[in-house]
Amino acid sequence: MADAATVKDSKAKTVLKTIFNNKIILAFFLVVLLFIAGEIIVPGFAKFNHVMSVLQAAFFLGLVALGQTIVVVSGKEGLDMSVGAAVTLGVVLGAAIINGNDANLLPAILITLGSGFLLGVVNGVGVSILNLAPLIMTMAWGIVIEGGILFIIKGHMFGTGSPALEFLGHGALHLGSLTVPSVVMIWIVLIVIVLFLMNRTRPGRILYAIGENDRAAELLGIRTRLVRIAIYGISGAVSCLSGLLLLGFVGSAHLNLGARYVLPSCVAVIIGGIRFGGGAGSYLGAVAGCIFLTTLQSILTTLQLSEGGRQTITGLVLIVLLLAYTRGSRRQ
């Protein structure tokens, strides 16, 4: 009897410990806290429809953060700073190809995915073959892409979205008084697929393997360089797709849409507990991070903080989390 009690006791302890050590649960807990704080500041902040609108805005960051997640998990100090340029490319390409015609939607999706992938592949080559620091390589390449876009369109945006794209980006399903945005449904499906792929399939295991130990993975017969190039390619592709959908959400295209996704996508990954050394972390954590950041932005906007204030606070949040997480990992 006594034995059983101690076993039960230690089990309860381990459950508590896993909750505290589990960054994903912690991140969702932070999100709930933020919503409570928001409700206190602005009554109605935590209502269903407003929560949905926050989630709707978070989706686009969530898609970018998906790319960021796999890049970070793949290790070697992986980081993709060209996601902003990829988003801008998606916006510009989407507007130019669709140009108001629904029939062009599918080609636009395929072309943005393809060109985003190519953009990422260059990053991948720089990182895995030339051994350049990912941060530097992707940052420089992002500047090239942004400069290239500017050079080609010469500052004039061309084309618009179409009704179907606008429904994808901005539409919603109305169930009585409840509104469920279409992107939120897309996101839920996406999360399920990504979690399945990352945890239950061979490509997912390969991703974690090369992040954990590149050399060991190579010795197991995994072509690590090729895999890493593909990972950066996928990151570029999903960011570019995010840009296309963003065009549907915002309605009109402008050039600075991408830049505001770079820093938040990195912060979201950190909040989600995805280790910067690679090899560990779940997309679910990044999702929590994206919702956290978008909620924070929403509160800061209602407080009417300037762009600079928001930038400063985002940076401070990043520093505090970095400090907490690097301390935590050192203790282990």
Added chain:
Amino acid sequence: MTTAGLKQKNGSISWLQKFIRHSAFPSIVIFIVLLVINASIQPNFYSSRVLRSNLMTFTPFIFVAIAQGIIILSGSLDLSLGSAISLFNCLTAYLMTDKNVAPVLILGFGVTVVASGLINGYAIGKLRMPALITTFATSAIYLGLAMIILPVAGGYVPKAFYSLYKSSIGGFLPFAGIMLAAGIIIWFIFSKTGAYRYIYAIGSNEAGAYASDISVWKTRMTAHIFASLFIFMAGMCILMITSTGEYRTGQSYTLNSVAAVVIGGIALTGGKGSIVGAIFGALILGILNNIIFYSGVSSYFQIFAKGLIIVIALCIGAVPVLIKQRKKRKGGE
């Protein structure tokens, strides 16, 4: 040549070979080639006016390259350098009046040392936070603060102060040149100290340096603090060039400084290379900018071309490391 050959037979290496084997040698060669191209494109390249204007634009480039070079040699990295310059720029332009130039500059100096030197140095050195992401985060904070101080371009910089940069002392000694010379002399003196050797030591072999009783975190922090002095000098030059405050001012310097350091033959992993290379790397980037400008392409293309040049430079910098790794692998197998 014969004496060089003789010396080599005796076992010592001649100065010529030493020069060729130096990590800065490729950058010096590239610099000379580009200089010739630039001189053939830019009209009146050798006139004193053009030389002086080149000197004026190159000086801050060289300062940020020295700063980034010292930080990278210590095995760290500073991506907040550009934002720190922006913060300095906005703060000083916001506070300056005709009468308080010196106190405002001292305040700006203090802010730069705290932001770039103490905060980054302490976080990376003592708290052992990853340099890349940490300075990326502080970069957001400094830029945010700069945006809060001056949301739109403006502020005031007294003419008596900023025209100093264009002036010459005694009619022939350009002020920018004096600043550059002062900076290089400061670096030269510092390079003869023990602290400078420690920076190389912790950059190339941290565990070994620790084992031989070098305080790693103090040394790394010293590198950041010393570099912040050069960031301040760069900020001052830029303030005098633009003669206004704007939060975008410093942004391009971050990546440019890293590119200059890499072109100059300093390894991003730390501990290998020399500041002389970084200086030539900065000169190369400056001259490339000149060449792009005078080749008469559109301004949109210039942004694109500059980015592309940095990517190409990074790739070229990566090649020697790649060859070494190949050799190692072959040797290992």
